[in-house]
Amino acid sequence: MNKTLYLTTPIYYINGSPHLGHAYTSIIADVIARAHRLFGKDVFFLTGTDEHGQKIVEAAQKSGSPLAHFIDARAQEFKEMNTLLNISNSNFIRTSSDLHKKVVTEIITSIYSNGDIYAGTYRGLYCVGCEAYYSKDDLIDGNRCPTHQQEVRELEEDTYFFKLGKYQDKLLEYYEKNPNFILPQTRFSEIYNRVKAGLDDLSITRTSFDWGVRFPFDHKHVLYVWVDALCNYISGLDGIKTSTFARFWPPDVQIIGKDISWFHTVIWPALLLSAGISLPKQVLIHGWWTVEGDKMSKTLGNVIDPFEMSREYGSDVFRFYLMYNAHMGSDSNFSLAELKQQNNAVLANNIGNLVSRVVTLLNQYCNGTIPMITEFDPEEKKFIEIIKDNKKYVDEISSYTIRNALFDVIEKFAELNKYITDRKPWDDFKHSNKSRGEKTLAMICESIRFLSLQLDPFIPIKAQEIRKSLGTMNINLDFDFKYSAGSKVLAEKRILFAKLE
Numbered sequence: 001m002n003k004t005l006y007l008t009t010p011i012y013y014i015n016g017s018p019h020l021g022h023a024y025t026s027i028i029a030d031v032i033a034r035a036h037r038l039f040g041k042d043v044f045f046l047t048g049t050d051e052h053g054q055k056i057v058e059a060a061q062k063s064g065s066p067l068a069h070f071i072d073a074r075a076q077e078f079k080e081m082n083t084l085l086n087i088s089n090s091n092f093i094r095t096s097s098d099l100h101k102k103v104v105t106e107i108i109t110s111i112y113s114n115g116d117i118y119a120g121t122y123r124g125l126y127c128v129g130c131e132a133y134y135s136k137d138d139l140i141d142g143n144r145c146p147t148h149q150q151e152v153r154e155l156e157e158d159t160y161f162f163k164l165g166k167y168q169d170k171l172l173e174y175y176e177k178n179p180n181f182i183l184p185q186t187r188f189s190e191i192y193n194r195v196k197a198g199l200d201d202l203s204i205t206r207t208s209f210d211w212g213v214r215f216p217f218d219h220k221h222v223l224y225v226w227v228d229a230l231c232n233y234i235s236g237l238d239g240i241k242t243s244t245f246a247r248f249w250p251p252d253v254q255i256i257g258k259d260i261s262w263f264h265t266v267i268w269p270a271l272l273l274s275a276g277i278s279l280p281k282q283v284l285i286h287g288w289w290t291v292e293g294d295k296m297s298k299t300l301g302n303v304i305d306p307f308e309m310s311r312e313y314g315s316d317v318f319r320f321y322l323m324y325n326a327h328m329g330s331d332s333n334f335s336l337a338e339l340k341q342q343n344n345a346v347l348a349n350n351i352g353n354l355v356s357r358v359v360t361l362l363n364q365y366c367n368g369t370i371p372m373i374t375e376f377d378p379e380e381k382k383f384i385e386i387i388k389d390n391k392k393y394v395d396e397i398s399s400y401t402i403r404n405a406l407f408d409v410i411e412k413f414a415e416l417n418k419y420i421t422d423r424k425p426w427d428d429f430k431h432s433n434k435s436r437g438e439k440t441l442a443m444i445c446e447s448i449r450f451l452s453l454q455l456d457p458f459i460p461i462k463a464q465e466i467r468k469s470l471g472t473m474n475i476n477l478d479f480d481f482k483y484s485a486g487s488k489v490l491a492e493k494r495i496l497f498a499k500l501e
């Protein structure tokens, strides 16, 4: 296993407040980061805000605030979302920072020195929402953006081009040598075929506004916001010639939504090839959320606010719901009724009830202390082996199929429920078979402690509360009775997961 793991989220546009989409990408990244820290890796987890470009200027103008004030306030909201959702990022990069601008200038200088930038004029149809040009064929009715539905603008500008076409063969070679570069696999052939069909050179500077990084070779131009933004993955490591960069580059996994896969799997690797920097290992592409069946949009008034969700249901319930339904690669539908139903069935019934049942039994029959047991019969040993086997969980996390990892832990909790129901320790205590009852509780308690660690990446606060209920804060990843035996469980009954109506 590698000792380090570098993972990134996209940097978020700050023209609007954080919403479900941003929260989703960040939570996926956070689960992966936390799980790998648990496995002992040295993790660097980068996120941040994308603050340049036309749409930010327009949003600031609309808000009536001065630009500097607007971007600071909005970046702060994204930081607050991270705090509220317990996102454990290592750094938060803002593209308006001096460090970022310096790093972008360095990278673009390497690309220029390599002869990959030339002057020209560009005429095309531009969507400000995407900050990208479209060909007529890709538009709805020839004039509306497929992502934002809004009308594109016809622009004609003097510009500098990046020789993207020059990198077609090298990109194809990289994809062929790294068939897992684009995950899930279903997205791979889509990109591969588009690159194979041919690549136009890319317009990488703008002159019609100046909110961006100056193009160092012609100060009338600012860099195209996407080129600027992609470089965050390097400035977020403090730049190229730094010890952080040496330790973590290249990214092990870059997590993105399906709408921005072209930028991350084609343009970004081509820029890096030109700058002589090694390429990211994997790009993990997730689908989009609709809300109660509709596209999430301000116009429909159905935007899901992560702040409200966390206040209303708790950040762990929100995290759990998104991860429980995170079909990587395909779209998911957000439904409040489903969130409540899954909270009740999985968190409250399957996990919460088990913990409180065990705590009650221990208080009733074992002086509130988890018994120390050393001898087990073959049937019991067999059960312990099933719970102990976390290979599937580790494999699922390592291949970023995190939903399956969550399902695996939940299934184990279901096994525990079944075991306690079948063994009926309460009958043993009542009918003077104390040692059998104690064995059951000892097994269940160590199993809960062990499985709670696998829940940590998904529901970090609640997983810790589960251990608190059992009186054992031990976070050793091995299954061993010494980690829970002798612990004093909570004397009072505590509701870990409230049922939602």
Ligand code: MSP
Pocket (backbone or CB within 6 Å): 009, 010, 011, 012, 013, 020, 021, 022, 024, 025, 050, 229, 230, 231, 232, 255, 256, 257, 258, 259, 260, 287, 288, 289, 290, 296
């Ligand atoms: N600023 C660019 C990224 C630059 S990275 C060098 C950007 N920002 S964004 O704020 O528009 O989107 C950020 C992420 O949120 C993307 O991964 C996008 O897919 C995700 N989502 C936005 N809306 C979404 C949903 N409705 N559902 C799921 N994710 C969505 O693009």
